[in-house]
Amino acid sequence: MAAPRGDTRAVGERSIPGGVRMERSILDRVPSLLTDLYQFTMAYAYWRAGRHQDCAAFELFFRQNPFGGGFALFAGLSDCLNYIKTFHFTDEDVDFLRSVLPPATDAAFFQYLRGLDCSGVTLRAVPEGTVVFAREPLMEVAGPLVVVQLLETSLLCLVNYASLVCSNAARFRLASGHKRKLLEMGLRRAQGPDGGLTASRYSYIGGFDMTSNVQAGLLFGVPVSGTMAHSYVTSFTSLEEALPKTLVAVNGNRDAVDLISLTKSWLGRVCKLLGADPEKIHDGELAAFLSYAIAYPKNFLPVIDSYSVTCSGLLNFCAVALALCELGYRPLGVRLDSGDLCKQSLDVRSVLRLCSEHFSISAFDSLTIVGSNNISEQTMVELNTKENEIDVVGVGTHLVTCTKQPSLGCVYKLVEVQGKPRMKISEDPEKSTVPGRKAVYRLIDADGYPFLDLLCLALESPPEAGRPVSCHPLGTCDTPLTVTPAEVTCLRQEMFTKGQVTQPLSSAAQSKEQVQQSLQKLHPRHKRLQEPDSYTVALSEKLHMLARDLRRGITNKNNVVSPN
């Protein structure tokens, strides 16, 4: 029985038994001083004013959907929860801060810092891997003013890139469809080592099948995959270097066979079948393929474009693969890493089919063609419009560095202090904030599609299924809207309180599943990669009025307006 096309059991590609390994210690990645200095200067000023225990709430959100798209995916939550769980300052941290803040800084402040933790913090958030939209609060962090202010930079840093690369991966997956397997291979081009590791994790969560990054396999259970580089091929110059020369057939009943002689005889038959010139075939490449096949007879998938695909690489592949088949092994396929991938994949497939028919080798019907070469989202879209035979796509730079938009631009804004809503007014209306602590509801239509996310005051009664609700869409000219949801879900959950994580942390595989579920529910018009329909995020009547009154109050100087 032929394995299904797209089979990519190249070396190493398997899930780690037992699920996700121990999470990498967040303190290694995000030491407590990895933050902006102004968090500490503000902390001291609050402390001096006796306001450090004031109860404050911040919200984390982004202002525009990334990549010109209609949605984003929320990611980075597990990291945030691990971070706040372990948040504290060491003696060394505090000593350094003492050397940085002015000499007149009160010594008791440093003692206070040394004792800080997040036991007073409550964090509510959208679950990891959920489809979210611009301007809705993804996370609410409430607790002592100094502590929740100090968390700002780290939480932003952990959510910004994770959500960005996860959303990018989801777009690549949407562009590709589900027929092909997607391999992330961007570590070497990432913005630093941790950028590479984060990219591997969240690309998988966003919809990729596997990564080249071994550490991501170790830490997150992401399936890892890989075969050979061009350097492997060009390092061989002659058949003498192909060692050992023999291989035992898969049934093991016979003595070791001279794979080199066997391959040479197959090479003659292949050249004859295809009318190819044996003089143009590179011995070094053949030696490289043979060595690799002898090391991995069950995982043979070489890169075939080190010299010339049609004059050398493909012929060498066919010869070695046919020899393997003769010994009962099943070769996996080939990798193309340059040139016109679509055209080459068609050429390769037609040669493979010809060999299959001519030599009656059914294994050649199900070989995998892997393509990689500076693949962008646009290339991925083209793979669905241009004829090709590519089963697996390897993506690097454009995925991991998010070349289309390398930053998501999440912000973290103060919305309440001591029960009073806070608001920042800006001459740029987009930069004004929505005051007060909120509940966020996702309204679902009769067909099961979410159609509007409603921000309400935390204390007002939630919208109900089947009941009309009046609201004010954000970002439009203040035209109110009345909608009737068929179903209502509450978007955020309490994730952390009293020093404890209150929901199970998702593994990478669980978050990946959540992404697919969340995306499946989203209407295609919001998922279009280009010019999607904009999804509505709206304020409840009460929240709208609070914002209006507060804005008037601020504009008329008085900065305090009661929410009632």
Added chain:
Amino acid sequence: MAAPRGDTRAVGERSIPGGVRMERSILDRVPSLLTDLYQFTMAYAYWRAGRHQDCAAFELFFRQNPFGGGFALFAGLSDCLNYIKTFHFTDEDVDFLRSVLPPATDAAFFQYLRGLDCSGVTLRAVPEGTVVFAREPLMEVAGPLVVVQLLETSLLCLVNYASLVCSNAARFRLASGHKRKLLEMGLRRAQGPDGGLTASRYSYIGGFDMTSNVQAGLLFGVPVSGTMAHSYVTSFTSLEEALPKTLVAVNGNRDAVDLISLTKSWLGRVCKLLGADPEKIHDGELAAFLSYAIAYPKNFLPVIDSYSVTCSGLLNFCAVALALCELGYRPLGVRLDSGDLCKQSLDVRSVLRLCSEHFSISAFDSLTIVGSNNISEQTMVELNTKENEIDVVGVGTHLVTCTKQPSLGCVYKLVEVQGKPRMKISEDPEKSTVPGRKAVYRLIDADGYPFLDLLCLALESPPEAGRPVSCHPLGTCDTPLTVTPAEVTCLRQEMFTKGQVTQPLSSAAQSKEQVQQSLQKLHPRHKRLQEPDSYTVALSEKLHMLARDLRRGITNKNNVVSPN
């Protein structure tokens, strides 16, 4: 005496006494499995073929100067050296690899991996912080084939982003000129926590003066700076929250003064002077400024655009700052974080001047205006053409994520095995490699400007000052060139051999100095940010002939050509 304009002794900004702190452990950042799986699959195939000890050499280079510019800066070397010094696999690493590679993999291979280190590796490189150009080898890594292949991904990952962000920072510095101070503040928008930390370090090396990132201060001795966020300002609602209310004058001879009353009286005088409406002034903002000034009377530099610069923020600043001056303190300045920075800075400066004259307060002549708001390289260029009074510029997203080009695209190519030059031919001529181990010389003209980098065979005699040398520029239509250098320098040095780093590792401050020296030597025509003159990188006659012969040999199938 007034402090010089641009004085930015905001809180924390100072160099760490004693120089650079302990380097962050490279093994935390780059565990040995943070690499592509194919490095291990190739390693096993080499090992099986008995080729693992073959002596091989790889070269690291990039193919195009970043950001459409005429040069790049080489950075990341210290990290690479620390990495190879400590390179090894733990039992846990090897156990994981055993679970990933096929079950038939020979157990002795894992034993071999466990014992690997870089004692047989020799690394030659351009010194950290040197101006370099596309297509010249920045690093040569020679040693046992398996080991130097295994290093590929990590070395690329460490050099790629460090060099990119260092080059980006240098462009911001070139765009800005040396009059202004530049503050990096991109941590929250970086591609992950380590991306932020790397950005802070290499932005400083590339030409920035300081960072907001405290950890970069701790680890690398980068001066740190910061004052307050908008949230600090909006968290205050009334003057009652301004606590404590008193401040002792700087000479300390008097009792504590009620700073709030003093400031209120100054506020009246300022409003009168400027014809401003006191009703439009926000008490909460004034309370925030007062609290901050009482905490940091010597470091007063508030953000003044939380509500309205001209109707509230600037007036509140002037009142508090004048009160501080009356008590003998010297305020530092203001920060603008939104809107038209150039125009606002002019308005602010004229008000500050007016106060200085009217109230005879000379400290107001030398106040610093800090500007930050989505600053790009283009904005920085405009600051030199549009009239403005900005002394310090804060840069975040565009600097750290390198939005113009978020990846440098360094590659690592095999150039020699067992003394034989290796070459990859590609249908895309730009992707073909230059074979053989090389020496790289920088040729200097009579005016002291470098004008050509010459790649020679390692063993041929170097070019000499005053002697014509014939060469073949890369990337042109093979037109040979004869040049006569006034001076010749050897660009690369041996940095690591026999398990030891053989040159002192540069501190961040030393690399920063090297960047400035190297850039100073470069002719302005190559430093132009837009459409610079292209700098010539050329092959020596002998290297050119080797490449030609090898290309012919490969094209005619025979992949082995002796270099002689």
